[in-house]
Amino acid sequence: MAERKLFAGHAIRRLRFQLGVSQAAMAGALEISPSYLNLVERNQRPISAALMLKLAETYDFDPRRLAAAEPGGGAEALRRRLADPLFADLAIDRHQLEEWLAGAPDGAEAFARAYDRMGGGSAMPAPGAAQDPGPQVRRAIERWRNHFADLDAAGEALADELRMAGEPYGAMAERLRVKHQLAVRILPAEVMVDTLKRLDLHARQLQLSEALDPSARAFALAEQLAVEARDEIEALVRGAELDRVAARLFRRHLTAYFAAAVTMPYARFLRACEASGYDLELLQRRFGASAAQVAHRLTTLQRVGARGLSFFLMRFDRAGQVSKRYAGASGSALVEAAVPCPLWNAYDAFARTDETAVQLVELEDGARAFTIARCVHPHGGAPGGVRPRFVIALGLPAAEAGTLAAARGVDL
Template sequence: MDDSRKLFVGPRLKRLRRDLNLSQAGMAEELGLSPSYLNLMERNQRPITAQVLIRLADTYSLDPREFATDDTERTASELEEIFADPLFRSTPVPRLELRETVEAAPGLIDAVSRLYRAYVALRGAREARPPEVSDRDRAEDAPQDNPVDRVRHLIQEAKNYFPELDEAAEALASDLQVTGHEPFFAIAERLRAKHGIRVRVMPVDVMSDSLRRYDHHRRQLLISEMVDPPGRTFQAAYQLAFTEMRQSIDDLSARLEPTDGPARRLLRVSLGNYFAGALMMPYGRFHTAAEALGYDVEVLCARFGASFEQVAHRLTTLARPGARGIPFFLVRVDSAGNVSKRFSSGRFPFSQYGGTCPLWNLHATFKSPGQIVTQIVELPDMSRWFSVARAVRRASTAWGTPDPQFAVGLGCELKYAHRLVYARGLDLSAPDPTPIGINCRLCERVACPQRAAPPLMHALIVDEMRRGVSPFEFDPA
């Protein structure tokens, strides 16, 4: 076997052993290996073999595919993005060094990522405060870590898959299906009969500033009439999550985020949303349907009474051992390009901290609401991806009020595209991908007419006598 196909998982193997509170001799004995051989594997001086992977899976109830998944590239890309910040302009770090550090010191990398997120939060707070406020007050008032970024990181670390919530939602969905009611009415009846909570759809003038509100005193769940049927089902399912699954959600949140604060509360909301989606689209039935339908999002919408965004989000959670779906990523942007959702069950090819590339046709969907567009794209690292995108609306709005619209992009590595209904008829063996970047400050493509900023790691070239295709020209060397 050539080196490119060998799998070195030393740091991950060492973390597993420490999590199990085992010595090298103890783990080696349980796996039927010599301590010296285990030591070599932990130091990446020997690759892990298929036989050892199988023994690990059998001995410690692991999914060998999950253990064998190489996250080094994803983590190295995140770290490369961090070190592209102008803060590090005078001390560039080669990608090879970043990759070596990821493999050798994963705990250190996690600490660096958290420190950078705290720095970004502090910088944002500094820019938002008026100039007369002292630097000390800015620092004291700033959050230590942006709760939104922190929760995104925690969800990504879990591969956007929470088996205890999925299993509970699947069992509850089976109970609700027995009633024979449509999901919304079945959930509403469950809330009324078992918990004494009445679900009411209220006029927009009563719910002028809310889509959903729970009245603790009257034990009523109020949902705005402007929320469409899939949204009403989702909001009722969310309430059921916090009525029947509160302890499980609290325990899981505390385990993932030990520090009580905004991040843990936001994580609870995210887990409640996860349960709601899992209740509407129970794992087994949804995964089977997705595979049979070629991941046709709109047919899945009709079958499960869900919206395009709800189905797309659910597709990023299909990571159950033995019943995995395609490892999708999801991005949601508004018309200004602000990213408000990022989820992935595998590699995430785009920026963790900035926007996206305007050459990605995700942004073109605003011109044709309701129409699905597809695209094969190629990133600067030569990786190729297949994306499906559509513009969506969160809820109906009254005349004279803002009508927020978003574009949802769902994508996967090109090697999975043959399983998608959207790729039928395409020659995937000889595609013609659109070259795009991660975002402008990290993109090194020259002569891009859409470039909004020069790349941070290259010197800007200014020629007063020439105007190129791109407003920012740079030395690519």
């Protein structure tokens, strides 16, 4: 699959300012012309692999910073902020936005921080009022396009160690026993009435309900192993500057992210995606994961130099109440809808519990997206009770959907 071009002139310019060198001096060190460096800094030329390597060699520069350092989370994240009614009379178009990012990236970053800190323009809370933690956490996630490179690297390294130790579940249980002095115990559902997992530090046990299926049990063990990435997780939480409640929710998201990085290691997962046409059922079987786990993982594939497709995700109930939404790198306006359109055939997935519902969707602005929806039943509830049902809908720009197994036979 062809790699998309990387524009990150703001990161190069920031590095140059930090070093206190001129464009001519940096260009000489990188063995390129000053005019070419000027174009790169203004995002009029992409950063090539050769230039990326030269930056790393010359300035000990971590290439991952090129993706993480986009001011305000990038053009699409800024566009979503500017869609606030507070700015409706300004009519800021995409061209102006790109000029702003190229010409004053730190100004764009300052605007994004101020807007986020104040809780959003038209929805700005009264002084001293508590902010809704949900939007805070989502902004923190979208700032990174739901891709956390350090957690992926740590999870992948751990997965490689576990892979050498045997079958994943057994290897994780053994690591918890040996390294963390925790035994894994499966208990009857009637004992674990109010919870599906419990960490009993007195007994040194991670207790799991028998109601959890194998994929959920493995994921629970991987989440417990996230203690090995505590430094990386806490650095991200501190950097997000959230209030106490939002920080706790963000930490939970990052813990689950690390668990996915362990159970579905980035490089292996991406190779499987590309080889199978992102076949959801095949990916579930290959990695011993649930449909929901695979769907969430698909929104994270934005590693520099090894990007997957730009999936977004929504989870909603029959009433259209959205409980999760990740735009990822898609920039799709579809994920911003307060309530999913009732004509969207994603709702059909409630009646087709073992099938996926696919659709080519065209939005009011002419943008087209290909969507894949599946009904899921999260674990939980009292034994014998009615389990909640949700639809998880994945989508991506129609232009990227040609390689999908689910899109075969669809006129894109």
